[in-house]
Amino acid sequence: MELRIDPDSAVPIYLQIVQAIKHQVATGRLKPGVQLPTVRELATDLRINPNTVARAYDLLDGDSVITTQQGRGTYVRERPDNAHLARVRQEQLKTLVDSAVGKALSLGYTADEIREAFDAQMARWTRKIKS
Incomplete structure (x- = not known):
């Protein structure tokens, strides 16, 4: 999954992550059922605090974009309506x-x-x- 953030943006980093993932889901670049990187992996890749990624994932889960399965990982949900x-x-x-x-x-x-x-x-x- 390719994800870029702009540390100089007025938009908080966790919201940039949310928007980027939502955009990739909406455009079909991230297909339903695809496993996302773990919080730690994405934080390491983006060189940010894992809590920032966890916050983004929590928002995405709350918006029914992703689902986290304990011990298995985080996945893109079936395509929303x-x-x-x-x-x-x-x-x-x-x-x-x-x-x-x-x-x-x-x-x-x-x-x-x-x-x-x-x-x-x-x-x-x-x-x-x-x-």
Whole structure:
């Protein structure tokens, strides 16, 4: 499982892990039944505290994305229903926008400048998609 975190992000590391795993499940890169790395393995790979990974796994378990079987490991649950996938997608979008807006505000951009930049990018992407 490939997972990247940004230690400089405004998004806490445990939420970055949650979002990355949810995204991989939603896009089919992580299939139902696939075993995830142990808390210790993932923490070692990412060079973070195991408690951070455990917190992410707890949230994912609470959201019915993964299941932990005592003594056997942590696995991706069977594919959630469409309503759940829609919620996951909305959460991912909100997080992406929050991160971008947070970074722009911290760099001193005004709300109007940020809104204009988003609108301009959306217009460019819309034109690309239509062509």
